Amino acid sequence: MDTVINKVDAKGRVSLPADYRAIVKELNSEIVCYRSLSAPCIEGCVEDLLEKLAAEIENSTDFFSQTQDDLTNLIFGDARRFTFDSTGRIVLTEKLLQHAEITDTAVFVGKGRKFQIWNPQNWAKEEARIRAEVMKKRPVLNTGKCGGTN
Amino acid sequence: MDTVINKVDAKGRVSLPADYRAIVKELNSEIVCYRSLSAPCIEGCVEDLLEKLAAEIENSTDFFSQTQDDLTNLIFGDARRFTFDSTGRIVLTEKLLQHAEITDTAVFVGKGRKFQIWNPQNWAKEEARIRAEVMKKRPVLNTGKCGGTN
DNA sequence: TAAAATACCATGATATACCATAATTAATGT
DNA sequence: ACATTAATTATGGTATATCATGGTATTTTA
Numbered sequence: 001m002d003t004v005i006n007k008v009d010a011k012g013r014v015s016l017p018a019d020y021r022a023i024v025k026e027l028n029s030e031i032v033c034y035r036s037l038s039a040p041c042i043e044g045c046v047e048d049l050l051e052k053l054a055a056e057i058e059n060s061t062d063f064f065s066q067t068q069d070d071l072t073n074l075i076f077g078d079a080r081r082f083t084f085d086s087t088g089r090i091v092l093t094e095k096l097l098q099h100a101e102i103t104d105t106a107v108f109v110g111k112g113r114k115f116q117i118w119n120p121q122n123w124a125k126e127e128a129r130i131r132a133e134v135m136k137k138r139p140v141l142n143t144g145k146c147g148g149t150n
Numbered sequence: 151m152d153t154v155i156n157k158v159d160a161k162g163r164v165s166l167p168a169d170y171r172a173i174v175k176e177l178n179s180e181i182v183c184y185r186s187l188s189a190p191c192i193e194g195c196v197e198d199l200l201e202k203l204a205a206e207i208e209n210s211t212d213f214f215s216q217t218q219d220d221l222t223n224l225i226f227g228d229a230r231r232f233t234f235d236s237t238g239r240i241v242l243t244e245k246l247l248q249h250a251e252i253t254d255t256a257v258f259v260g261k262g263r264k265f266q267i268w269n270p271q272n273w274a275k276e277e278a279r280i281r282a283e284v285m286k287k288r289p290v291l292n293t294g295k296c297g298g299t300n
Numbered sequence: 301t302a303a304a305a306t307a308c309c310a311t312g313a314t315a316t317a318c319c320a321t322a323a324t325t326a327a328t329g330t
Numbered sequence: 331a332c333a334t335t336a337a338t339t340a341t342g343g344t345a346t347a348t349c350a351t352g353g354t355a356t357t358t359t360a
Binding site (some may be wrong): 032036064066067069071072073074075076077078079080081 | 151152153188258261284285
Binding site (some may be wrong): 011032083085087091 | 315316317318319
């Protein structure tokens with residue numbers, strides 16, 4: 001999954017990248033989106049992944065624990081299923097768009113089993129930050145034979 | 151899933167969100183509501199879940215404890231079935247509305263297998279509280295696959 | 301029989317599904 | 331390797347269906 005940039009129209013409609021659609025179709029599941037907890041972006045995944053997470057929460061905490069209550073509220077309260085129409089678009093809600101500061105353009109970033117949707121400028125900054133972070137943590141690579149320029 | 155905000159009229163009528171109705175219809179079951187034990191809100195679920203809930207209470211608290219009896223009594227004493235009319239509305243009782251401090255607007259908050267109905271302002275505060283709380287406890291979450299920092 | 305609760309009807313708003321065109325990517329042949 | 335064609339994908343616009351909500355009629359019950 002690479003990063004693709006798509007337009008968002010006045011109604012919040014965006015084309016879900018074809019690659020993503022293919023996966024969703026194959027699993028014949030549905031997309032779920034929610035506000036990321038860690039960044040100003042929308043996060044999405046396939047529905048069953050969310051259910052697994054819920055199951056994990058239920059198993060890892062006491063049924064009546066405050067934490068479990070909080071987590072289920074946060075996750076299921078925020079998340080929503082998004083079905084795409086015959087042309088492959090979903091309509092993002094105002095809440096999600098605001099959280100990600102998206103107006104007319106959005107960047108889809110693959111993240112393994114999930115993906116994120118960013119405001120292009122914010123993503124550019126974030127990507128730069130990540131690059132810097134990686135370089136700092138792995139100075140070894142710069143001298144080695146493997147990841148170099150050649 | 152999701153949070154939707156609906157109006158409550160003078161008679162206590164509220165539209166049960168369409169998604170919820172779809173589920174109830176599919177399971178051809180009915181909605182049960184009761185005063186939440188942990189927060190100033192109304193809690194609801196599909197009828198058969200309430201029985202499972204009772205079982206979970208028995209498992210998660212000491213079998214001989216008074217607490218368990220109290221919990222089951224509280225919930226079952228309070229719970230009531232709510233059928234929705236042809237337009238998809240239920241009428242909430244005065245008791246429930248007062249407990250949740252709801253007058254003319256209500257927020258439905260998805261909670262996985264259950265849902266909650268809140269006074270909008272109270273929910274806003276609660277959501278803020280939860281987000282803050284979760285951020286504090288973040289390390290625990292990072293082991294999961296969906297919703298972590300990454 | 302009066303009051304309350306419930307079921308039904310009608311309308312406006314909103315969101316969804318569909319169609320048509322533009323742009324991009326992939327494929328083909330020269 | 332390039333140009334041309336074909337196929338897929340993205341986007342703008344419009345029609346349709348669904349949903350929420352105010353109001354009214356009918357049933358229940360006290």
